[in-house]
Amino acid sequence: MFGKKKTTPSIDQEQLALIKAAEKRISQKKRLYIHFVFFLIGAVFLILANTILGIGKDFKIAGLDWFVIAIVLWLFLFIYHFITVFITHKFMDKQWEDQQREALVAKQQERIEQLKQEYIKEEKVIAKSQAYNDVLESKTTSEKKTSELTIIVAAGENDAIGKDNDLIWHLSDDLKRFKSLTNGHHIIMGRKTFESFPKPLPNRTHIVITRQSDYQAPEGVIIVNNLDDAIDAAKSDKQPFIIGGGEIYKQSMALANKIELTRVHSSFENADTYFPEIDETQWKEVGRSTHDADEKHAHAFSFVTYLRT
Numbered sequence: 001m002f003g004k005k006k007t008t009p010s011i012d013q014e015q016l017a018l019i020k021a022a023e024k025r026i027s028q029k030k031r032l033y034i035h036f037v038f039f040l041i042g043a044v045f046l047i048l049a050n051t052i053l054g055i056g057k058d059f060k061i062a063g064l065d066w067f068v069i070a071i072v073l074w075l076f077l078f079i080y081h082f083i084t085v086f087i088t089h090k091f092m093d094k095q096w097e098d099q100q101r102e103a104l105v106a107k108q109q110e111r112i113e114q115l116k117q118e119y120i121k122e123e124k125v126i127a128k129s130q131a132y133n134d135v136l137e138s139k140t141t142s143e144k145k146t147s148e149l150t151i152i153v154a155a156g157e158n159d160a161i162g163k164d165n166d167l168i169w170h171l172s173d174d175l176k177r178f179k180s181l182t183n184g185h186h187i188i189m190g191r192k193t194f195e196s197f198p199k200p201l202p203n204r205t206h207i208v209i210t211r212q213s214d215y216q217a218p219e220g221v222i223i224v225n226n227l228d229d230a231i232d233a234a235k236s237d238k239q240p241f242i243i244g245g246g247e248i249y250k251q252s253m254a255l256a257n258k259i260e261l262t263r264v265h266s267s268f269e270n271a272d273t274y275f276p277e278i279d280e281t282q283w284k285e286v287g288r289s290t291h292d293a294d295e296k297h298a299h300a301f302s303f304v305t306y307l308r309t
């Protein structure tokens with residue numbers, strides 16, 4: 001019951017393999033040795049059989065006694081045996097196999113290491129290009145954000161801009177400037193301003209803001225329900241213009257980056273729509289050109305450009 005537990009010899013696998021290889025080698029050498037002894041005895045026996053016993057005395061091959069041929073053939077066989085045990089085996093024994101295996105494993109590891117390095121390099125390139133794309137994207141986003149949202153307006157000295165849903169003056173050079181500046185761009189306007197036009201202006205993308213959900217407009221005119229959506233609809237444009245009227249100007253003053261103002265040098269007391277006062281702490285005048293009144297222009301006026309400070 002409490003007998004000693006039988007202990008099993010604990011030889012590790014490598015040692016066991018070495019012992020097996022050594023045993024195999026001993027038996028190989030033993031077999032070669034026996035072969036050698038047999039060869040010697042056999043050779044003597046063949047010589048005696050022929051010379052003493054006279055077996056096949058007259059049998060010759062290529063002028064040689066048959067026992068000479070037989071001994072030579074056996075000698076070759078023995079040499080072959082000797083070679084397999086001492087030469088071939090030496091080159092291709094277990095140690096040689098292990099060396100080959102190790103060399104192969106080392107080669108594979110080298111290749112794996114190389115592939116790892118290539119992968120890391122590639123990862124770095126991908127990460128770099130990813131970072132580049134991120135920068136590009138953020139740049140594009142910031143560009144989008146900082147696209148020059150420009151208010152374009154003509155206002156009297158008292159900031160009057162309209163009456164009865166129409167302009168109060170006709171200044172041909174101002175209209176020309178409006179056309180040239182907005183040409184090819186998105187123009188954002190309130191529904192009332194849009195309705196003050198006889199028809200949409202050519203070569204401009206109209207974005208009309210209305211609270212009406214079913215507002216109908218000619219084909220190509222974009223209808224939105226708030227100013228944010230209007231700006232979003234113009235995001236492909238680097239310089240979308242806010243073209244009025246009074247309500248939309250008020251809402252966009254905080255969002256715009258630039259104001260192209262035509263200051264009409266008269267006061268229009270009968271107006272019903274006004275432009276908000278330009279806060280000089282927030283806007284900086286960066287350009288101005290003045291035009292006197294003439295036969296085409298009833299009022300003197302100045303083109304003034306402001307940038308947000």
Ligand SMILES: NC(=O)c1ccc[n+]([C@@H]2O[C@H](COP(=O)([O-])OP(=O)(O)OC[C@H]3O[C@@H](n4cnc5c(N)ncnc54)[C@H](OP(=O)(O)O)[C@@H]3O)[C@@H](O)[C@H]2O)c1
Nearest residue numbers: 154161162165166190191192193210211244245246247248
């Ligand atoms: N001197 C200039 O440079 C100049 C330039 C442009 C216009 N104007 C003049 O300005 C006058 C028109 O200005 P206005 O202030 O009366 O009208 P407006 O700004 O042109 O349009 C007002 C309309 O826009 C829509 N709207 C405004 N804010 C909105 C919001 N947050 N969300 C959705 N829709 C919104 C509403 O349309 P719904 O009612 O359809 O909901 C509102 O009735 C006219 O006399 C015009 O000639 C002058």
